[in-house]
Amino acid sequence: MSSLDTMRVSAQIAFRNLGAHRLKTFIVGGIIFFGAFLVVLGNSLVDSIDNSMSRSVIGSVAGNIQVYNATSKDKLAVMGGMTMGDPDLAQIDDFAKLRASLLKVPHVKSVVPMGISGALVTSGNTIDVALERLRGLENKMLERDHKSPEELQKLRAQIAAQKDHVRQIIVVLQGDMKNMKNIVEDAAVNKEDVEVIQKSASDAFWADFDKDPLNSLEYLENHLAPLAVDADLLFIRYVGTDLGSFSKSFDRMKIVDGTTVPPGKRGFLFSKFIYEDQLKLKAARRLDKIKEAKEMRGETIAKSEELTRFVRENTQQVREVLLQLDALKTATFRAKLQKELALPPDAKADLGVLLATFFATDDANFQQRYDFFYRELAPDLELYRVRIGDVLTIKAFTKSGYVQSVNVPVYGTFQFEGLEKSALAGGLNLMDLVSFRELYGFMSDEKLAEIKALRASAHTKEVSRENAEAELFGAGAEEPAPTPEPAAPVKSAKAPRHIVADATPGVNAEMPDISSPLAAKLRRDEAKSRVFPPDEVERGVVLNAAVLLDDPTQMKATMSAIENQGKADGLELKAISWQESAGLIGNFINLARGVLMVAIIIIFTVALVIINNALVMATLERVREIGTLRAIGAQKRFILSMLVVEAVVIGLLFGGLGAAAGAVLVKVIAAVGIPAKSDVQFFFFSGPRLRPDLNLIAVVAAFIIVIVVATISSFYPAWLAMRVTPRQAMQEEE
Amino acid sequence: MKAIVSVKDAVKNYTLGKVVVPALRGVTLDVNQGDFISIAGPSGSGKTTLLNLIGCVDTPTSGTVEVAGKNTSQLSERGLTDLRLHTIGFIFQSFNLVSVLTVFQNVELPLLLQKSIGAQERRTRVLALLEKVGLRDHAQHRPSELSGGQRQRVAIARALVTRPQLVLADEPTANLDSVTGQNILDLMRELNRTEGTTFIFSTHDQKVMSYANAVLKLEDGKFLGRESVQNGGAAPARTGAPA
Numbered sequence: 001m002s003s004l005d006t007m008r009v010s011a012q013i014a015f016r017n018l019g020a021h022r023l024k025t026f027i028v029g030g031i032i033f034f035g036a037f038l039v040v041l042g043n044s045l046v047d048s049i050d051n052s053m054s055r056s057v058i059g060s061v062a063g064n065i066q067v068y069n070a071t072s073k074d075k076l077a078v079m080g081g082m083t084m085g086d087p088d089l090a091q092i093d094d095f096a097k098l099r100a101s102l103l104k105v106p107h108v109k110s111v112v113p114m115g116i117s118g119a120l121v122t123s124g125n126t127i128d129v130a131l132e133r134l135r136g137l138e139n140k141m142l143e144r145d146h147k148s149p150e151e152l153q154k155l156r157a158q159i160a161a162q163k164d165h166v167r168q169i170i171v172v173l174q175g176d177m178k179n180m181k182n183i184v185e186d187a188a189v190n191k192e193d194v195e196v197i198q199k200s201a202s203d204a205f206w207a208d209f210d211k212d213p214l215n216s217l218e219y220l221e222n223h224l225a226p227l228a229v230d231a232d233l234l235f236i237r238y239v240g241t242d243l244g245s246f247s248k249s250f251d252r253m254k255i256v257d258g259t260t261v262p263p264g265k266r267g268f269l270f271s272k273f274i275y276e277d278q279l280k281l282k283a284a285r286r287l288d289k290i291k292e293a294k295e296m297r298g299e300t301i302a303k304s305e306e307l308t309r310f311v312r313e314n315t316q317q318v319r320e321v322l323l324q325l326d327a328l329k330t331a332t333f334r335a336k337l338q339k340e341l342a343l344p345p346d347a348k349a350d351l352g353v354l355l356a357t358f359f360a361t362d363d364a365n366f367q368q369r370y371d372f373f374y375r376e377l378a379p380d381l382e383l384y385r386v387r388i389g390d391v392l393t394i395k396a397f398t399k400s401g402y403v404q405s406v407n408v409p410v411y412g413t414f415q416f417e418g419l420e421k422s423a424l425a426g427g428l429n430l431m432d433l434v435s436f437r438e439l440y441g442f443m444s445d446e447k448l449a450e451i452k453a454l455r456a457s458a459h460t461k462e463v464s465r466e467n468a469e470a471e472l473f474g475a476g477a478e479e480p481a482p483t484p485e486p487a488a489p490v491k492s493a494k495a496p497r498h499i500v501a502d503a504t505p506g507v508n509a510e511m512p513d514i515s516s517p518l519a520a521k522l523r524r525d526e527a528k529s530r531v532f533p534p535d536e537v538e539r540g541v542v543l544n545a546a547v548l549l550d551d552p553t554q555m556k557a558t559m560s561a562i563e564n565q566g567k568a569d570g571l572e573l574k575a576i577s578w579q580e581s582a583g584l585i586g587n588f589i590n591l592a593r594g595v596l597m598v599a600i601i602i603i604f605t606v607a608l609v610i611i612n613n614a615l616v617m618a619t620l621e622r623v624r625e626i627g628t629l630r631a632i633g634a635q636k637r638f639i640l641s642m643l644v645v646e647a648v649v650i651g652l653l654f655g656g657l658g659a660a661a662g663a664v665l666v667k668v669i670a671a672v673g674i675p676a677k678s679d680v681q682f683f684f685f686s687g688p689r690l691r692p693d694l695n696l697i698a699v700v701a702a703f704i705i706v707i708v709v710a711t712i713s714s715f716y717p718a719w720l721a722m723r724v725t726p727r728q729a730m731q732e733e734e
Numbered sequence: 735m736k737a738i739v740s741v742k743d744a745v746k747n748y749t750l751g752k753v754v755v756p757a758l759r760g761v762t763l764d765v766n767q768g769d770f771i772s773i774a775g776p777s778g779s780g781k782t783t784l785l786n787l788i789g790c791v792d793t794p795t796s797g798t799v800e801v802a803g804k805n806t807s808q809l810s811e812r813g814l815t816d817l818r819l820h821t822i823g824f825i826f827q828s829f830n831l832v833s834v835l836t837v838f839q840n841v842e843l844p845l846l847l848q849k850s851i852g853a854q855e856r857r858t859r860v861l862a863l864l865e866k867v868g869l870r871d872h873a874q875h876r877p878s879e880l881s882g883g884q885r886q887r888v889a890i891a892r893a894l895v896t897r898p899q900l901v902l903a904d905e906p907t908a909n910l911d912s913v914t915g916q917n918i919l920d921l922m923r924e925l926n927r928t929e930g931t932t933f934i935f936s937t938h939d940q941k942v943m944s945y946a947n948a949v950l951k952l953e954d955g956k957f958l959g960r961e962s963v964q965n966g967g968a969a970p971a972r973t974g975a976p977a
Contacts, residue, residue: 009839009846016834628830631791632892633819633847635812726791726818729830730782730904 007645010638014646017618018653024614029654031610032710035603036655036702040662042596043698045669050589051693052418052686057582059252060416061239061428063112063546064555066581067102067562068092070574076544077583078116079428089543091442092571096538101569102547105561109550110249115240115436115543116428119396120233126323127169127225129382131217132390134162138213163206165326166220170201172322173227196223234278236394238429240436242537243269249548252419258388258412261432264531268392268408269430272415279385282320283359284378286310287370290361296688297677300363314359318352321381325351329380336376388412394431398441406435418687421676433537442541547575588684604705608713611647615717619643619724626721627729636722643718644711651710652703659702666694738900738932739765739788743797746783746955757783759955760797765934767899770926772946773936780955781936782904788934789822789902790814802899819847823893825903825935829885831877831892837864838873841891848896863891867921883914890921894931903935907942919945 018025058064061078068076074087092098099111137159140147147155174197181189199205200220209216239246243261247253257275261267276285290307293299301307325333330351337354338345361369386392388410395405408431549558559575566573579586619626626639673689676682684690746758758780765771765788773781786792787799790806791814799806802821806814818824823844831840838860845856864870867887869880877885886906893901903922907915923945926933935946943949944963951958 006846006849009843012839013832013834020834624828624830625832628824628826628832629843630815631789631818631824631830632844633815633896635815635847638847726789727786729824730786730791730826 006638007641010642010645011649013642014649017622017646018650021618024618025650028607028611028614028650029657031603031607032651032654032706033658033661035600035607035709036658036706037662037665038596038603038658039600039702039705040659040695040698041665042600043701044662044666044692044695045690046589046592046596047695047698048690048692049592049684052690053589053684054578056252056416056419056683056686057586058548058552058578059250060419061114061250061546062578062581063249064549064552064578065547065559065562065575066544066578067098067111067547067566067573067575068544070563070566070572072574076574076576076581078114078544078546078581079583079586091541091543092545092573093541094539095542095545096535097569098542098545098571098573099538101565101571101573102545102562104569105558105565107549107551107554107558108562109548110245112245112249112546112548113242113433113537113542114545115433115440115541116237117240117396117436117440118235118237119394119439121236121392121394126320127166127227128221129385130162130166130169130324131221131225134159134166135214135217137162138217141213161326161328163209164328165324167201167206168326168330169323170197170224172319173197173224174201176319193227196227200224236274236278236429237427238268238394238431238436240431240433240440242433243267243430246430249546250416252416253414254417256413256415258410260414261411261430264534264537266406266408266432266435266532267411268394268432268435269411270386270413271427271429272413272420274427274429275384275386275413281324281381281383281385282317283314284373284381284383286314287373290366291370294363294366296675301361301366302363311359311361315356318355318359321355321377322352324381332380333377340372340376386410394435394439396439398439402441404439404441406438408432408435419683421682421688432532433540433542434532437541440543600705604709608709611650611710611713612716615643615647615714616720618646619717619721622721623724623728624731626724627726627731630724631726631729639721639724640718643721644714647710647714648707651706655702655706655710659699662702663694663699666692670694736767737764737800738767738769738802739763739934740800741784741787741797742799744784744787744794744799745796746780746787746792747795757955758787758794761952761955761957762797763950763957763960765900765932767932768926768930770923770933770945770947771935772943772949773934773952774938774943774949775952775958776938778954779952781938781952783955784952785902785904785934785936788900789824790817819844820896821899823896823898823901823931825886825889825893825901825906827905827908829877829882829889829909831885831888833877836874836876837869837880837888840877840888841895844892844896859895860891863895866925867891881914882910883917886910886914886918887921890918890925894925894929897929898931900932900934903933905937906935907937907939912941915939915942 057079066076066078069090069092072087072089074089076089077087095113099113102108102111137155140155141159177189177194177197200223205216244263247255247260255269256272258269261269270279276288280288290301290310293304293307294301299307301311322330331347334347334349334351334354335345337343337351337358338349341354341357343349343354358369358373391407391409393405393407395403398404414430547558547562549555555577559577562575563573577586579589629639630636670691670693673691674685675689676685676687681690682688741761741763744758744761745756748755748757761780761784773784775781783792787794787806788801790801790809793799793807793814801817804813804817806817809817824830832843835843841860841863842856845851845859851859861870861873864873867890869884869887869891872880872884877888880888886909893903901922906922907918910918919942922933922935925931935942937943946963949961949963951961
């Protein structure tokens with residue numbers, strides 16, 4: 001009780017001293033305040049980002065754990081994103097076996113097969129799109145026997161309108177050609193191109209068109225389409241997976257447009273982000289971006305260089321819109337724009353100029369123009385280069401370097417909820433596993449059978465790629481043994497190379513009667529209709545697999561359990577955490593944590609030095625007081641406790657205030673939310689706003705740190721104080 | 735009479751750099767219980783050094799100092815502190831109150847350090863002493879709100895609150911005007927009579943010496959002798975009201 005009273009006195013003296021030296025108290029207190037504030041706020045924010053990001057990463061593609069072949073040359077990176085090349089992974093031959101093995105491990109909830117790669121996709125230029133549509137209509141016309149007269153009439157009208165559009169495009173191209181002749185010398189103009197345009201534009205060509213529409217289309221596709229240079233070569237990254245189990249296991253995935261790919265079918269799902277960002281009509285996309293910047297980030301066209309650039313590009317690149325318009329639509333657009341821009345009606349006015357004027361928006365009229373565009377113009381435009389239902393031709397380099405091409409129908413678009421705007425996670429598209437395997441250079445059962453049949457008919461002998469020269473030119477006596485019949489799926493991890501070497505470039509290309517229009521039509525339909533037996537998806541090759549756990553806290557234990565189980569089942573598996581598989585992104589949070597930690601260490605080091613200094617000053621000022629206390633019977637430890645209490649009181653008081661302020665701010669931020677202003681932030685916040693949770697551990701940590709720092713910083717001054725002798729109480733200052 | 739302080743051949747040398755400065759050159763004297771004694775001598779005569787030895791804030795270089803029967807040279811740092819806490823009260827020339835504490839808290843402080851006295855008892859004692867020094871109404875004031883004389887009275891109360899056998903006062907009136915100084919000496923004298931507390935105070939003021947019932951004269955660190963004061967301890971004619 002009485003030692004409590006002694007504490008009370010030393011605390012009282014400490015408090016009074018704090019009050020008596022306000023400036024010192026505020027400086028020291030301020031630093032501690034800020035330190036505690038930062039500990040609470042910083043940790044809460046970093047933890048919240050960590051949480052939301054881990055939810056993003058785990059819930060979108062990575063899963064809790066990624067498993068791949070331990071003999072792989074490179075490390076798996078699901079969300080690499082930063083490097084262009086894909087990691088060199090060895091395959092896992094039989095997914096069914098892998099899954100069976102993994103499901104034996106405790107806490108494993110589900111296993112999703114995967115393969116991640118990238119490919120070039122030609123988005124198809126405007127002429128391609130227009131010709132494709134015309135082809136569709138003509139195909140319907142070929143089946144005219146089954147149609148009623150009304151349907152036929154409607155179809156004819158559609159065909160006529162579509163032809164008109166194609167001819168309108170040719171007019172635009174003719175204009176381009178004329179402009180080009182003005183700028184460059186005649187020699188630089190490709191004569192063939194001129195001829196193609198002249199022929200395509202000629203009435204004679206169109207008069208003959210209906211005689212053999214499909215062949216005429218073929219001519220336009222092969223010769224005219226390449227002249228319209230607005231086609232984009234897109235590099236897209238995709239995950240080949242079992243889409244059914246993917247959408248079941250990854251709760252973040254939501255279909256936005258269209259449907260998911262039916263089981264057993266080839267199919268492609270675009271990431272909504274990519275679909276918007278890469279495939280949308282560029283003018284529309286820029287309008288969207290300006291709107292988003294204005295609304296989400298409060299930017300203005302006047303002040304933002306980027307937005308100004310968007311407006312400029314929109315005014316300069318109206319051709320993309322022009323190419324989409326047939327004569328009728330051109331007239332409609334002209335009239336609408338003249339009305340909107342309050343110009344006198346003039347049927348001869350250049351629509352390009354009108355569009356440029358329309359797109360030259362400023363902050364005042366942007367919203368109106370934006371609304372007008374989507375209300376009046378967009379319905380007549382093809383907003384996306386690839387429509388849901390189109391067949392996408394994906395060309396990819398197989399593992400060994402061959403170009404492989406596969407046709408997959410686009411079933412729809414999807415997004416990972418919370419990551420809609422993030423290029424980092426939203427950059428992955430989804431594809432069925434069978435198409436993926438083909439693109440990656442693995443044979444499907446179907447294809448192997450086909451090759452076998454071809455080979456049988458041509459009487460060729462199986463030659464491995466490595467031995468091709470020897471085989472062909474008969475060099476070397478030690479002729480390697482021919483590889484076994486490739487009809488069965490590859491079983492050995494070391495075998496893929498010679499199978500890949502056998503790869504023929506795509507189902508389509510090797511069809512002998514490629515030139516026939518009927519074959520082209522068939523190959524389009526075939527891609528959509530072909531159904532794979534489910535066990536082909538199951539049994540085949542995968543590159544990696546995502547493992548989802550029922551208890552994420554068991555990740556580390558489960559990782560080693562997986563590797564051990566794999567060994568027991570004859571699989572050499574490497575299990576990595578989602579942080580590792582997310583590559584740089586996964587490490588970012590550790591970086592942020594490191595930076596925060598360094599900041600905290602610096603602040604508290606400064607606090608330590610300053611508190612120490614302030615207490616030393618205070619001690620020197622109070623030598624007489626301390627001497628007096630010693631003279632009247634205070635033991636050294638009383639002096640010690642007095643100083644420590646003083647430091648701890650400052651620490652607790654201001655540390656408490658700082659922690660409280662930090663906690664309040666966290667709560668306020670949680671209520672308001674920090675808006676994500678960029679794709680990267682969107683990813684880290686796992687949504688449009690970050691709503692941090694208060695980290696109670698951080699509050700406790702703040703207190704502990706503050707007390708420890710305060711105590712340590714009072715050691716030296718306390719030592720000085722304890723050396724004060726009672727005699728010093730009697731010395732006069734003068 | 736029993737000697738509460740017994741000094742035998744006390745020598746005290748201070749070392750300043752490499753020079754040894756002798757402050758006391760062998761002093762022998764006794765102070766009895768109930769004495770009201772003045773140590774007199776010019777500056778540098780060793781008054782303060784002697785007081786420090788008696789007050790257990792210092793130990794002699796040679797010779798012995800016994801306070802309340804204990805040889806201070808044989809006590810540890812903690813033992814000396816305990817002896818000061820329980821046996822000795824200090825009154826300083828500059829009062830040396832803890833500026834951030836109230837009058838009440840200043841007086842209570844030694845009792846708190848003793849740790850054995852309950853809150854109720856502390857309060858009773860502190861208030862009784864403040865009553866006695868005439869500052870009952872100033873209990874909640876801060877030292878900075880008091881005059882010099884009032885502060886010294888607070889210091890006296892603080893020195894007496896533990897009921898020490900011995901009170902040491904180093905030039906207690908040096909920072910006070912003469913009237914106030916006289917009042918302080920009157921108060922000390924009265925407490926000496928009523929409580930039986932032994933007082934030893936240093937001074938170089940003749941007038942102050944006249945209050946003592948004996949004067950111990952020092953010069954150049956040597957004890958010149960003990961002079962009993964005529965009319966020993968009787969206060970000279972009092973002038974003015976308490977400061």
